[in-house]
Amino acid sequence: MEKVAIIGIGQVPVREYWDKSLRELGARALLNALEDAGRDQIDGLYVGNMMSGTLSEQEHLGALIADYAGFTGVESLKVEAACASGAAAFRQAVLAVASGQKQCVAAVGVEKLTEFSGRRASDALAEAADADFETSLGLTFVALNALVMQRFLYERKVNRDDFALFPMLAHRNAVHNPNAMFHHEITFDQYKKAKMIAEPINLLDSSPIADGAAAVIIVPAKAVNASNKRIVDVLASALATDSIALHDRPELLRLKAVEQSVKRALDSAGITLRDLSLFELHDAFSIMSILSLEASGIMSAEEALQKIKEGYFDISGSLPIATMGGLKGRGHPVGATGIYQIVEAVTQLRGQAPEPIQVAHPKYAMTQNIGGTGATVVTTILKGQN
Amino acid sequence: MDIPRYWRLKDQRYRLQGTVCEDCGHYSFPPRLVCPNCKSKRQKPFAFSGKGTVFSFTTIYQTIERYQDQVPYLVALIDLEEGVRITAQLTDVDSDEVEIGMPVEMVVRKFYADGDNGPIFYGYKFRPIATGS
Ligand SMILES: [Zn+2]
Numbered sequence: 309m310e311k312v313a314i315i316g317i318g319q320v321p322v323r324e325y326w327d328k329s330l331r332e333l334g335a336r337a338l339l340n341a342l343e344d345a346g347r348d349q350i351d352g353l354y355v356g357n358m359m360s361g362t363l364s365e366q367e368h369l370g371a372l373i374a375d376y377a378g379f380t381g382v383e384s385l386k387v388e389a390a391c392a393s394g395a396a397a398f399r400q401a402v403l404a405v406a407s408g409q410k411q412c413v414a415a416v417g418v419e420k421l422t423e424f425s426g427r428r429a430s431d432a433l434a435e436a437a438d439a440d441f442e443t444s445l446g447l448t449f450v451a452l453n454a455l456v457m458q459r460f461l462y463e464r465k466v467n468r469d470d471f472a473l474f475p476m477l478a479h480r481n482a483v484h485n486p487n488a489m490f491h492h493e494i495t496f497d498q499y500k501k502a503k504m505i506a507e508p509i510n511l512l513d514s515s516p517i518a519d520g521a522a523a524v525i526i527v528p529a530k531a532v533n534a535s536n537k538r539i540v541d542v543l544a545s546a547l548a549t550d551s552i553a554l555h556d557r558p559e560l561l562r563l564k565a566v567e568q569s570v571k572r573a574l575d576s577a578g579i580t581l582r583d584l585s586l587f588e589l590h591d592a593f594s595i596m597s598i599l600s601l602e603a604s605g606i607m608s609a610e611e612a613l614q615k616i617k618e619g620y621f622d623i624s625g626s627l628p629i630a631t632m633g634g635l636k637g638r639g640h641p642v643g644a645t646g647i648y649q650i651v652e653a654v655t656q657l658r659g660q661a662p663e664p665i666q667v668a669h670p671k672y673a674m675t676q677n678i679g680g681t682g683a684t685v686v687t688t689i690l691k692g693q694n
Numbered sequence: 695m696d697i698p699r700y701w702r703l704k705d706q707r708y709r710l711q712g713t714v715c716e717d718c719g720h721y722s723f724p725p726r727l728v729c730p731n732c733k734s735k736r737q738k739p740f741a742f743s744g745k746g747t748v749f750s751f752t753t754i755y756q757t758i759e760r761y762q763d764q765v766p767y768l769v770a771l772i773d774l775e776e777g778v779r780i781t782a783q784l785t786d787v788d789s790d791e792v793e794i795g796m797p798v799e800m801v802v803r804k805f806y807a808d809g810d811n812g813p814i815f816y817g818y819k820f821r822p823i824a825t826g827s
Contacts (some may be wrong), residue, residue, distance in 0.1 A: 427763055431758045440703060441724050442781050444696065445753070445805065445817070447769055454752035462750070506752040507789070530804070555771055555779040556730070598725050670780045 309406040313532055314540045314690070316525035317651040319431040322489040322639035324422050334418035335377035337521035345525040352413035352597050353384035356397030357643035357649040359432040365421040375417060390436035391592060392679030393417065394522070394646025395686035401526050401544045417647030418521040429517050433642070436680040438553040450514060450593070452554055452681045457595040459560050459610070461508060470613040472499035474594040475512050477621060478630045480638025482661045489518050489639030495601050498671035513594045520641030522648045536692060537693045540654045543577035544689040552683045565685040566603035566676070573674070577689040579601025581606055586656055587627055590678035591634040595681055600676060628667050631656055646677030650688060651681035657684065657692030669694055696808070697749055700815050707817030708802055710744055713737040714779065723778045743799030745823070746774040753789040759807050772798060786821040797823040
């Protein structure tokens with residue numbers, strides 16, 4: 309397999325775009341990434357998206373985005389893996405270049421949630437779960453995560469309020485990211501008073517779903533000048549799956565697809581967790597953050613709840629997370645999120661992050677995009693030229 | 695309208711019919727084509743007793759369109775006595791009375807009505823079993 313590198317990144321700010329269409333958002337991110345790469349051609353396009361059929365009455369995004377961005381004729385298709393659609397599209401783009409079939413491929417993640425006011429995003433999001441045996445019985449996507457968190461509180465006997473530090477950290481970093489949805493900090497008091505969505509998950513445990521699009525351009529590593537500080541090497545991209553329904557997981561608190569995808573990614577990158585300079589994790593809900601840290605092998609969930617108090621995950625800490633705000637602060641444009649994470653990791657590795665949130669001398673970055681409640685997990689490891 | 699789904703799932707929704715593996719005895723609900731334990735494809739129908747205990751639960755305050763008129767309501771993961779876990783709503787109980795480990799049994803109740811004039815769908819929910827009786 310060919311080694312591959314990222315030569316361009318692009319994004320639009322995460323917002324509620326009443327005035328911009330799905331195609332406009334996707335094509336804009338793609339064109340931004342091409343401009344950043346200094347290229348004007350691609351020979352492949354993978355579009356990560358989850359809900360365009362349900363929320364915009366628009367499928368066939370491969371052809372749509374290629375057409376609207378001026379690349380009619382190019383091989384292009386949509387990749388869907390619930391909230392992990394973005395990184396799953398990236399994975400396909402990496403495979404296309406690594407196999408030698410393609411020379412310059414774009415992975416675009418795009419989601420548009422504000423097209424229909426009558427149709428609700430929570431209905432569309434719930435489509436990530438088991439329709440026959442979860443959703444049609446009244447389960448929401450938040451409720452599934454709440455079942456996990458409730459069991460966690462019961463088994464591990466931790467203080468529920470300790471979870472507050474994760475969304476607080478995400479918001480603190482998002483303040484400095486112009487592309488983030490939120491630019492305000494949140495307080496412990498606000499967390500404690502936040503409205504319940506599905507007990508014990510409250511509004512501030514939950515990432516806000518929003519509109520957004522992000523893109524990366526991937527080429528064979530041998531085709532670029534390695535001394536260029538802007539080039540970021542893709543050391544690994546690994547996807548693993550678990551049972552779609554929670555009731556089919558004998559160990560509910562164990563995210564086995566996280567374990568598997570991290571192990572595969574580290575093996576193929578040839579590095580260890582200690583080598584990581586930052587970790588963009590999938591903080592769709594604060595319970596997911598700590599279970600991801602545990603299943604990734606970084607530390608136990610209980611330890612994570614303690615270490616965050618000591619600044620372990622801050623920008624200047626041992627392992628910065630959610631450096632640009634994470635899903636909670638930057639926002640969670642579902643099928644685009646995985647590409648935002650990669651774009652942000654590349655920004656960090658290039659040393660181009662806004663000064664207050666730039667990690668010092670980063671070398672390796674890991675991103676992790678989770679679909680459903682852990683049913684699809686994509687872990688990516690990137691290396692900068694530092 | 696999800697009448698075909700409702701019709702297809704009637705054995706599950708009214709009788710908790712799953713499968714048991716003819717090779718290793720592993721139980722599954724919902725029914726499976728392939729045994730998750732031994733990969734055998736020899737699966738035969740099996741109706742579960744409907745008795746179990748609460749493994750986890752949540753009260754839902756914001757929900758999908760279909761269940762809009764029912765909030766707040768309780769859902770749970772329930773460990774059936776045969777050793778299978780199932781997702782279902784809890785009924786005949788208040789949220790502050792529910793706890794993990796609580797014994798429950800299956801009853802057939804209304805799920806939701808499909809619009810103002812559409813059919814009403816029914817299926818399994820679980821209620822507390824009175825203890826000490
Ligand atoms: Zn078997």
